[in-house]
Amino acid sequence: MNLEEEFAQHRAGLVAHCYRMLGSLHDAEDAVQDTYLRAWRGQAGFEQRSSIKTWLYRIATNVCLTFLQHSSRRVVPSALGAPGNDPDDLHPQALEVTWLEPFPDHLLGTDPATVVGDRQSLRLAVVAAMQHLPPRQRAVLILREVLTWPAAEVATLLDTTTAAVNSSLQRARAELARLRPAEEDLSEPDEPVRRHLLDQFSTAFESKDLAALEGLLTADTRWEMPPIPTWFSGRADVLRLLDAKLGPGPDRRVLVETSANGQPAFALYNRGKDEQYHAHSIKVLTLTKAGIAAVLAFHQPALFPAFGLPISRRSKETP
Incomplete structure (x- = not known):
């Protein structure tokens, strides 16, 4: 396998890694492109004391840390104030x-083992919580907890000591536990309950059936x-929002x-005056055994192509 093929093999994992660091798919893809550029330029100095994969992740982490020196953390509306x-x-x-992006x-590709592990660490609540960590602490958490690098290897990458890495990891774990929902709140219902929830939500939302919602x-x-920035909390207020904003008919x-992010999602298209359906938002759902616990609706039509979806549709049935 030549170097170009090796790079291609690791692209999905690198994009996911940079996304965890940066909270933006667009920024993550830019970071991976920069990683590959640096790798091509530095391949002569690659001494093969580690694998190509480890080498690329080292470069990508440094690219992200450099990027974060000049950027603000990405947030969701609930991080900015009261509902x-x-x-x-x-x-x-x-x-x-x-803003955080989905x-x-x-x-992620199709490798089942990779997909399951990656999706758990890519959940929106987890990535949103990671954004509150200082960049180097965020890197320690991801390298140790997600990529399972030894503390000594992380210390070498970050030019620090193993003791400092372990201390940083403890602080990151404590902050993440404080910010993100408890693990049991993130567990989705089993099939067919999950399937029923999604089908019912889709039907009720499309028809504005508030009783069903x-x-x-x-x-x-x-x-x-x-x-x-405005967000809503509690069933009554959310239903009031939907009643006001969803047109009847x-x-x-x-x-x-x-x-998205290992969670079920829907792309919403609204019918325009031209009778075509136009991209409106990507809605990522958090499901629990009690029902739909959260909807993060990204009102950004520009996201649709990243999901392989068109900006407009001729009808409800055809893309």
């Missing part, structure tokens, strides 16, 4: 905020809509199922 309760009083889109699952949402459900909208 709202008036759907007619939404704050305007905050385009100056560096990660399309199809980019009420039965699907948990009591403490959250609804967030970046780049809109048949065939007003269509949901196309996809997946």
Whole structure:
């Protein structure tokens, strides 16, 4: 296998690694391109004391750390303040905020072992919590917990001591435990309950069946809509939002199922005056055994191509 083939073999994992560090698919892909450029330029100095994979991840981590010196952490609306309760009083889109972005699952490839492990560490709640960590602490957590590198190897990469790496990891674990939901809250229901929840949500949302949606949402459900800073917490307020913002009538909208961050997701298309359906948002759902615990709706049509989806559709049935 030549170097180019080796690079291609590791691309999916590198993009996922950089996404965990940066919280943005666009930034992650740029970081991987920079990683490959640096690797090509430095291949003569590669002494094969480690594998090509380890070498690439070392370069990628340093690229991300350099990038994070000049950028703000990526956030979700609930990290910025208290929830709202008036759907007619939404704050305007905050385009100056560096928002967290979703990660399309199809980019992970098809290796079952890799996919299962990667998806757990890519869940939106986990990645959002990671963004609160200082960059070097974030790197330690990802290298030790996700890539399972030895502490000594991480210390060499970060030019520090093994003791400092272990201390940083303990602090990162404690902060992550404080910020992210408890592990049991992240466990999805088994099939066919999961399938039933998704089918019911899609049908109820498309038809604006608020009674059905009420039965699907948990009591403490959250609804967030970046780049809109206003977010809603609790079934009653979320239903009030949906009642105000979903237009009535048949065939007003269509949901196309996809997946992001190891979680079920839907792409929402709204019917326009031209009778075509236009990209509106990517909605990533957090499912629990009690129902739908959160919906993070990314109101960013520019994300659709990354999910392999068109910006517009001629009808509900055809792409």
